[in-house]
Amino acid sequence: MMEATQHPVLGKLPAEWVAEPLVDCCSYVQRGKAPAYVEESDIFALNQKAIRWGRIEEGHLKFHDPDVKIAERHFIKPGDVVVNSTGDITIGRAYLFHEVQRRIFADSHVTIVRTVSSKLRPEFLVNLLATNEYQDLVYSLVTGSTGQLELNKTNLEALPTARLKSWAKTTSKLSPRSLSLRFAKASLSTGLCAKAPAPKSK
DSSP, X not given: OOOOEEETTTEEEOTTEEEEEGGGGEEEEEEOOOOOBOSSOSEEEEOGGGEETTEEOGGGOEEBOTTSOOOGGGBOOTTOEEEEOBOTTTTTOEEEOSOOOSEEEEOTXXXXXXXXXXXXXXXXXXXXXXSHHHHHHHHHTOBXXXXXXXXXXXXXXXXXEEEESOGGGTTXXXXXXXXXXXXXXXXXXXXXXXXXXXXOOO
């Protein structure tokens, strides 16, 4: 029978879980690129105002000049999790692109996180980031002062995450949201809340 383990940040982990830094569960973690704005275009720039929990606010998307080349790595792919990485209020907010129906890239205030799904399901990650416990943790990693807060790439990559040792045994019975809420509430509250400041209201 497997025994629970103790993680220095996450606290007590259930026996069926393993802890890893986010970067070890990803194939790509990178900030986007500053757009060149135009009145109309077939290429869209995703900014932090557009990213909401569970949706994208279409009205906040910006048009990018197609004559200004953007490297393909900055364009969003299905399965990407985008994370707001600057701003007092929006920082840490995340959204999962289940599908991508247009040419759209992340601007320089947004980080694209592309997980290795066999290690960390993107559905699990975005729901984990939405929990109060993980929002507290994200805010503890923020640098800068009021008006200039930033979640830099290095700190985001070091974010401690936890995953099931075998997704196949459990995911057929519980949704990623149920799994993430169960893990965060059961295993993180004692390990995190005393170390991190409360997040500002979203």
